[in-house]
Amino acid sequence: MSVLRTPAGTVRWAGRDLGSWPVLVALAMLWLVFQAANPNFLSADNLVNLALQVAPLGVLTLGVVLVLLVGQIDLSTGAVSGLAAAVVAVGLSQQRWPGWLAVLVAIAVGAVVGAVYGWAFTRLGLPSFVLTLAGLLVTLGVQMRVLGTTGSLNLPFESWLVRFSQQAFLPDWLGYLLAAALTLTYPAIRLVERRRRAAAELPLEPGRDLAVRTALLAVATLLPTWYLQTNRGIGASVALFLLLVLVVDLLLRRTRWGRSVRAVGSNVGSAHRAGFAVRHVYVSAFVACSSLAALGGVMQAGRLAAANQGSGGSDTNLTVIAAAVIGGTSLFGGRGSAWSAPLGMLVVGTISSGLTLLNLDSAPRYIVTGLVLALAVTLDALGRRRAPATGR
């Protein structure tokens, strides 16, 4: 009965958003377990490899996060990435296109797929689940046709795409410079904002909190930079991925588009009545997702210096959705952040890399990843269920 509700002003923080903490804890535990099982796991060499493996799939996950945020799903990102890999491979090795053209065409193909999804979803009202499932099958077929009879193409080793994805690492000084710039930019922005808040007589966060967070950020950026640079360093593709995460994070939190994405995912009717162009929001999310999937596929093709019928196949479509949810983006729409992509993909990549080091096959990898996903979805569902319990 509504009378039993807590009186105004005493609503507890029961449904409080835990943010990224659960996934960070999970990651720390996995790293400790794998390090105990194999002392090579936390070696700089293995972590450099892990980062290189995670980056292309992380770009796919970033796109999935956007689609999940508007409350929809895209089952076909793996297939789209495979198609983009095929396009870039054909462009580079058969058509002799310049690298930039091949990459642009591949990403454009992804954008077209996303535009078709957006159109069919908003105009025909098809559910995204079935729509993208159909898209997955069509895309797979097109990928095979693009690859031709051989079914497999190697990228020329001397192409910049392969060198970028395999051998390009940030110079040490640049790595430190970027880490330091990030560490200093954050408090600088917060201090400017703090001054404006003070002028507006709004409550200020304690200066100590800002100092602690800046210190944590310094550790979180400089320590991995230093450690990876004792080996080969930060891969260029990893830097590109992190740059994309920063850009998407900024778009989601600080622009009207980002606000509209979260509003549509939270309650599409309310977003519509608030004046957001709901159709455009959906289309933009689908296009961004498929374009990022295509870019991820291009990066993956560069990393493996090949594209074949298996590119982006098998479990990729589902793994990236799992990674987004493990990273903390809700399957129910409206809640999540760009940071779920690197965090979630890092968990999935850790499980894969750790078990490979233990010479285990795919079976335990699927099982462990599945269990972690189940745990993440449980947290998601609990967070969602608890919230309305305090409301009406």
Added chain:
Amino acid sequence: MSDEAILAEPAAISLRGVSHSYGAVRALVDVDLDVRGHEVVAVVGDNGAGKSTLVGVLSGVLVPDAGEVVVDGRETQLTSPGLARGLGIATVFQDLALCEDLDVVENLFLGQEIRRGPMLDEVAMEREAQRLLAQLAVRVPSLRAPVAELSGGQRQAVAIARALLGEPRVLVLDEPTASLGVTQTAEVLTLVERVRDSGFGVVLVSHNLADVQAVADRVVVLRRGRLNGEFDADVASYEQIVAAITGVAPPGEAAR
């Protein structure tokens, strides 16, 4: 302001001869309604009496088959929600149209965010939100708490505050207390009085006569889509209003 002074004031918004049908069902028949500043007009009626249709017309969601709206002495048509808002009619729908995952400030400015260049100006929005909520004496646990964490009364308050952001002249509230408990109903009704005392006209659509008698200045009764009586809330008795709602007019009480 005295009742006489309010009644002498020209209406901020008037409906003239508004009719609307859904197929063969006549939801509204030749309805007139005046709303002035500084007054709460309650619209009451049984289920299916046409209250929701009236809200639809006032909010611009429904375009009526006949009749017009007079704003500042000029006849016009409310053909879209945006137009209605532009003319100074803000509507709080029964479902509140909030986004539960977004925080209070984000919901207050939903769709009308303040920007600084290409970026959202969170400081300006939070300052404005704080000012507005303080003015209405609305308390929320935190301006940055997701609306999902608020009580029903607080959500209603956030929705009302959002409607007032656009500086409307008339606020239309559709069943604002329908899902609230006793304490929260009292809070929302106090808020309605505060809104009225700040000079806004309020249309309170409700089927809860206790609420209506608590805050309304005038009571307009709808029955089967037609006006079936208009009462001064200070004078009219509960029985008179119920009689007008059910259609059994007591002797001596003239229905319009």
